[in-house]
Amino acid sequence: MLDDLDRRILRQWQADPSLSPSELAQKCGVSMAKLARRQGRLQDAGIVKGVQAEIDWTALGYSVEVSLRVTLDKTVGRAFEDFFDAARLVPEVIEMQTFLGRVDVRLSVIARDMGHYQHIYRDRILTLPGITDIEALMQVALIKSNESLPL
Numbered sequence: 001m002l003d004d005l006d007r008r009i010l011r012q013w014q015a016d017p018s019l020s021p022s023e024l025a026q027k028c029g030v031s032m033a034k035l036a037r038r039q040g041r042l043q044d045a046g047i048v049k050g051v052q053a054e055i056d057w058t059a060l061g062y063s064v065e066v067s068l069r070v071t072l073d074k075t076v077g078r079a080f081e082d083f084f085d086a087a088r089l090v091p092e093v094i095e096m097q098t099f100l101g102r103v104d105v106r107l108s109v110i111a112r113d114m115g116h117y118q119h120i121y122r123d124r125i126l127t128l129p130g131i132t133d134i135e136a137l138m139q140v141a142l143i144k145s146n147e148s149l150p151l
């Protein structure tokens with residue numbers, strides 16, 4: 001179980017993952033040695049999986065983001081595995097999720113512009129195995145994006 005110090009470390013760490021260990025220790029009111037032990041324990045327990053850089057895709061010229069809702073042919077034994085294996089090879093697919101219900105998979109696809117997206121869609125996405133239905137939802141605006149947990 002997490003104690004108050006663990007929660008304080010997680011709150012500060014997720015608020016600003018770029019903090020140096022000494023800055024994080026100071027914000028949490030602990031020594032660097034204690035912080036290192038706690039961080040190690042949180043990572044060993046699988047609570048903290050890693051620290052990532054957040055990249056603004058639009059700053060790199062990817063102005064189009066499309067969410068594809070995909071239904072797969074579930075009469076094929078390896079439909080999901082074959083689909084995921086092939087979809088992982090499409091560099092513009094930045095996220096894959098599975099669901100229960102009418103939609104089996106959601107893909108997030110980024111592209112430089114609509115022409116680039118059409119190329120990805122026709123030549124890379126529609127050739128993925130096992131697709132029986134696909135629906136595209138184009139993102140118009142990002143209203144909220146916060147992966148911080150309320151600790």
